[in-house]
Amino acid sequence: MTHRKRNLFLFSLLGLGLIALFFINISLGSITIPFKEVYSSLTGGQASKSTWEYIIINYRLPKAITAVLVGMGLSISGLLMQTLFRNPLAGPYVLGLSSGASLGVAFVILGAAFMPAFISSILLSSYGIVLASTLGSSFVLLAVLLISHRLRDTMAILIVGLMFGSFTSAIVGTLTYFSTAEQLQKFTFWSMGTLGNLSWTSITILSISVFIGLLLSLFSIKPLNALLLGENYARSLGLNFKKTRLIIILATSILAGSITAYAGPIAFIGLAVPHIAKLLFQTSNHSVLYWSTLLIGAGIMLICDVVSQMPGFDITLPINAITSLLGAPIVIWLLVRKRKMMG
Amino acid sequence: MSTTEDILITTNLNIGYKTKSEVTTIAKNLNLTLKQGKLIALIGANGVGKSTLLRTITGIQKPLEGAVFLNNKKISDYQPLELAKNLSIVLTEKLPPSNLTVFELVALGRQPYTNWIGTITNQDTTKVHEAMELTQISHLTTKKHYEISDGQLQKVLVARALAQDTPLIILDEPTTHLDLLHKVALFKLLKKLTQETNKCILFSTHDIDMAIQLSDEMIIMTPETVVQDEPCNFISKGTFNTIFKDEHIVFDSEKGKFVIV
Numbered sequence: 001m002t003h004r005k006r007n008l009f010l011f012s013l014l015g016l017g018l019i020a021l022f023f024i025n026i027s028l029g030s031i032t033i034p035f036k037e038v039y040s041s042l043t044g045g046q047a048s049k050s051t052w053e054y055i056i057i058n059y060r061l062p063k064a065i066t067a068v069l070v071g072m073g074l075s076i077s078g079l080l081m082q083t084l085f086r087n088p089l090a091g092p093y094v095l096g097l098s099s100g101a102s103l104g105v106a107f108v109i110l111g112a113a114f115m116p117a118f119i120s121s122i123l124l125s126s127y128g129i130v131l132a133s134t135l136g137s138s139f140v141l142l143a144v145l146l147i148s149h150r151l152r153d154t155m156a157i158l159i160v161g162l163m164f165g166s167f168t169s170a171i172v173g174t175l176t177y178f179s180t181a182e183q184l185q186k187f188t189f190w191s192m193g194t195l196g197n198l199s200w201t202s203i204t205i206l207s208i209s210v211f212i213g214l215l216l217s218l219f220s221i222k223p224l225n226a227l228l229l230g231e232n233y234a235r236s237l238g239l240n241f242k243k244t245r246l247i248i249i250l251a252t253s254i255l256a257g258s259i260t261a262y263a264g265p266i267a268f269i270g271l272a273v274p275h276i277a278k279l280l281f282q283t284s285n286h287s288v289l290y291w292s293t294l295l296i297g298a299g300i301m302l303i304c305d306v307v308s309q310m311p312g313f314d315i316t317l318p319i320n321a322i323t324s325l326l327g328a329p330i331v332i333w334l335l336v337r338k339r340k341m342m343g
Numbered sequence: 344m345s346t347t348e349d350i351l352i353t354t355n356l357n358i359g360y361k362t363k364s365e366v367t368t369i370a371k372n373l374n375l376t377l378k379q380g381k382l383i384a385l386i387g388a389n390g391v392g393k394s395t396l397l398r399t400i401t402g403i404q405k406p407l408e409g410a411v412f413l414n415n416k417k418i419s420d421y422q423p424l425e426l427a428k429n430l431s432i433v434l435t436e437k438l439p440p441s442n443l444t445v446f447e448l449v450a451l452g453r454q455p456y457t458n459w460i461g462t463i464t465n466q467d468t469t470k471v472h473e474a475m476e477l478t479q480i481s482h483l484t485t486k487k488h489y490e491i492s493d494g495q496l497q498k499v500l501v502a503r504a505l506a507q508d509t510p511l512i513i514l515d516e517p518t519t520h521l522d523l524l525h526k527v528a529l530f531k532l533l534k535k536l537t538q539e540t541n542k543c544i545l546f547s548t549h550d551i552d553m554a555i556q557l558s559d560e561m562i563i564m565t566p567e568t569v570v571q572d573e574p575c576n577f578i579s580k581g582t583f584n585t586i587f588k589d590e591h592i593v594f595d596s597e598k599g600k601f602v603i604v
Contacts, residue, residue, distance in 0.1 A: 003485075086439040222461035226454055228441045232434055236401075237454040237507070238427030284442040287460060 007288060010280060014295040021302040025067065026060040028311045033060075062203055063196045064302065066262070069203075070195060071269060071301025073210040073259045075293045076217050077252040078270030079277075083224045083286070084248050085148065088334065089158055091271030092256035095144055096164035097137040098267070101260035102191060103168040104136025105129055109187045110175040130205060134257030140164050141249050193264030193320035195305050202262055209258035216251035217290065220244065224286040266320055268327020269304075273297045275334055300326075350511050350543045351377040351400060356409035358392065358399045368407060369395050370569050375562060377511065377545055382537045383571075384554035385547040387564030388587055393547045396564065397515055401432060413511070427455040431504035433497075433514040438488060445483045445491065445499050449474055452506030474505035477539070478532060494525035501532065505540075512536075514546035518553075526550055530557045551583070552600035 027038045037047040038056060047053040074092060081090040092098055108129055140161075147160050176184055198206070223244040226234035235241055259266070277292040278284065304322045356373040359366065369392035377383060387393050398404040400411050402418040411418040413429055421429070431452070443451075452474070453467040463471075475481045478498045483491055488499065497517055504512045514533075518526045533544050534557050545562075548554050554561060555574045562571045565585050570577075577583060583594035583601070595602045 088440070219459065222454065222457070222459065225461055226451060228439065228443055229448070229451060230434075230436060230439050232403075232436065233432070233451075235403075235423065236427060236430070236432045237451065238424035239454075240423055278442060282442060283447075285447060 007281060011291065011295070014292065014299065018295055018299045018302075021299050022064055022068070025064045025302040025306055026056060028306050029055075029060060029309050030312075030314055031055065032311065059196065062198055062200065063305065065203055066195045066198050066206065067301040067305045068298040069206055069210045070259050070263050070266060071273070071297040071299070072294045073213060073255040073297075074266060074270040074301075075273035075277075075297025076214060076290070077255040078272075079274040079286070079289060079293045080217055080220060080224065080248050080252050081270075082274055083227050084245065086227075086230070087158065088275070089271065089331070091268070092137070092252065092260075093265065093267045094158060094271055095161035096140045096168070097252065097256040098260050098265035099165040099168040100136040100138075100140030101133040101257050102136070102265055103171060104132035104134070104139075104257075105190060105261060106172040106175050106187060107136075108132040109190070110172075110179040110183050112183070127205070130209065130258050130261040133261035134209075134253055136168075137257040137260065138249065138253030140168070141253050145245070145249065190264050192318035193266050193323075195263055195301075195319055196316075198262060206258055206262050209254055213251045213255035213258070214294075216247055216254070220248055220251065221286045221290055224248075225284075228284055264320065267324045268331065269297065269301060269323050272327045272330040273300060275330065276300075348379045349376055350379055350414060351375075352412050353400065354409050354412065356399070356411060357407040358395050358404075359407050360395075361405075361407060366407060370564065373409070373569050375400075375569070375571050377543050379510070379543055380537050380541040381543050381559045382534050382557065383543070383545045383560045383562060384558040385545060385562045385564065386549070386551050386554060386586065391564045391566060393564055394515065396569070397513060397545075397547060401430060401513055402426060424455055427507065427509075429509050430511050430513065431507035431509040433500045433504050433512070433517055435516050435519060440489070443488050445480060445486050445488060446471065446475075448488050448499055449480075449502045449506050452503040452508075455507065470508060471506050474502040477505060477536065478502040493520045494522075494528070497521065497525075497529055498532065501529075501536075505536070510542055512542055512544045514544065516547050516549070518548055518550055526553060530554075533557075551586070555599055 023035055023038055026042075027033050027035055033047075033052050033056065037049075037052055041047040041053045041056045042061070047056065077097075078091040081092065081095060082088055084090075144161055144164065176187070179187075223234070223239050226237045226239045227244075231241060256270070273296050274289065274293050277289050277296050280296070281288050281292050283289065304319060304326060308317045308319050308322045310317065353373050353375045356375075357368055357371050358373065359368040359370070361367075373396075385393055385396065395404065399406050400418070402411070402421065405419070413421070413426075418426070450463055450467065450471045453463060453470060454461060457463065457467065472481070475484065478501055480495065480498050480502055483495060483499070488496065491499065501514070501517070518529055521529060530553055533546065536542060537544050537559070555578070558574060560571060561574050561577060562569065563577065563582055563586060567585075570582065578596045578599065581594070581596070591603055592601055593604050594600070
């Protein structure tokens with residue numbers, strides 16, 4: 001089987017590439033740290049400068065791990081949605097999941113003033129933000145799904161997603177009008193997206209959430225393959241469609257919700273990465289796509305992070321701007337290509 | 344009440360739609376029997392309710408009254424997975440865009456038998472290859488499903504149903520988009536499958552003259568009644584003239600086909 005060999009080759013290439021990118025990501029930044037030093041501090045040894053070690057352990061390593069988690073989670077949620085909605089343009093951002101998460105977070109950060117002090121202190125803790133964000137994204141996904149059930153037309157679903165986006169941003173806009181400058185600043189920074197500044201506690205929570213989401217997705221591989229034939233055939237193959245749909249909704253909202261809570265709304269990764277995986281592996285088989293999407297998602301997020309830090313400069317660009325710069329052209333290119341190939 | 348040869352029977356089945364305010368009955372008191380090794384054609388004019396009947400006997404839609412028994416068990420009592428091992432379908436709807444190859448598509452028919460992640464075992468691969476050989480599509484194995492012709496795709500979908508390894512296969516208008524050559528080829532394939540595998544195949548069609556020549560039994564739906572018999576008996580009884588309510592379309596029992604007068 002030459003096909004299997006080709007897949008094996010691609011997987012090893014992606015795996016090695018990801019490890020390399022991980023090291024490059026840690027090594028590059030406003031201060032460039034040599035690979036050897038990165039390697040020795042990561043493997044428990046001593047870096048030749050203690051400041052380097054401090055930077056790596058407290059700043060660069062958490063950021064690289066966050067990038068990997070964010071890239072994997074968003075890409076997989078995009079893959080699940082593209083098959084569930086039978087729409088190549090589906091993704092957590094396009095379908096308004098990120099806007100839903102924003103809405104949840106906006107209520108917590110900006111609306112905290114309207115609530116009693118003890119409740120707002122609970123809500124403003126990292127758990128509260130994750131919960132609000134997950135609830136917000138699952139609310140939007142459920143709404144989109146309910147409407148999509150009536151519409152059947154997949155293009156209309158995307159428009160509904162976009163409408164939800166404008167709707168939530170309008171509510172967020174109204175909330176900002178009533179909030180203090182401090183709250184507003186906090187929310188604005190969050191909404192620009194960032195991979196850094198996460199404490200190890202936050203990373204642990206994020207890892208657990210992403211892990212749960214990825215595990216649920218793993219159990220959806222077989223149903224997703226059946227759904228490639230459409231809902232009716234999938235049912236005739238013994239698929240419990242309602243249960244499958246619930247698991248997929250749960251997985252995507254946990255992934256998109258928790259990631260958006262910590263890293264802010266990040267555009268286009270969830271949309272573009274599954275397509276790159278489909279093009280590279282020339283398959284629709286989700287047991288191949290799952291792993292390739294994971295690897296490519298993590299790798300691309302690491303690259304975006306390197307670009308956003310502008311090696312040699314002191315400034316850091318918002319990660320959302322970088323992913324959009326990279327993702328938007330990919331989406332346009334996909335639209336121009338023949339529709340048949342996608343899916 | 345039923346013999347071992349009977350795969351699916353309906354008892355006093357009423358089909359139709361139920362909404363909150365009203366009940367629309369499409370056909371009443373259906374007592375149909377689908378037997379092993381038989382090729383059975385379902386015919387009737389557009390809008391007479393062929394799809395509703397198919398939807399009801401495949402368990403997608405609930406009967407208004409009466410029951411459908413598949414292997415002596417009520418179809419509504421089946422778990423989805425168990426039903427998938429007893430009944431496979433071929434639909435008219437277009438497949439969503441994907442990169443599935445012909446092999447992968449046929450192999451999806453094995454899903455009711457695979458483990459939680461859908462691993463294809465050697466036994467599954469054998470079944471898939473058997474189905475592809477029976478339908479003569481082995482040369483298409485590595486082709487993507489959108490690269491092949493409509494006639495070939497229809498065979499692939501039949502192969503997928505075969506790989507599902509069920510005693511009953513139901514096809515909804517499988518010959519719709521095909522030219523005469525491919526229609527005949529598909530009918531002959533279905534006939535061959537019923538003879539070689541002893542499966543029961545039920546299909547709806549508008550190609551009545553071909554169905555008369557090749558099917559073992561026919562189910563004719565008209566707004567008044569639904570009857571099941573062998574094609575030659577229908578010819579002698581003159582049942583075909585009841586299908587279309589138009590004096591210009593007449594069934595010529597000598598030629599065995601419809602003529603326009």
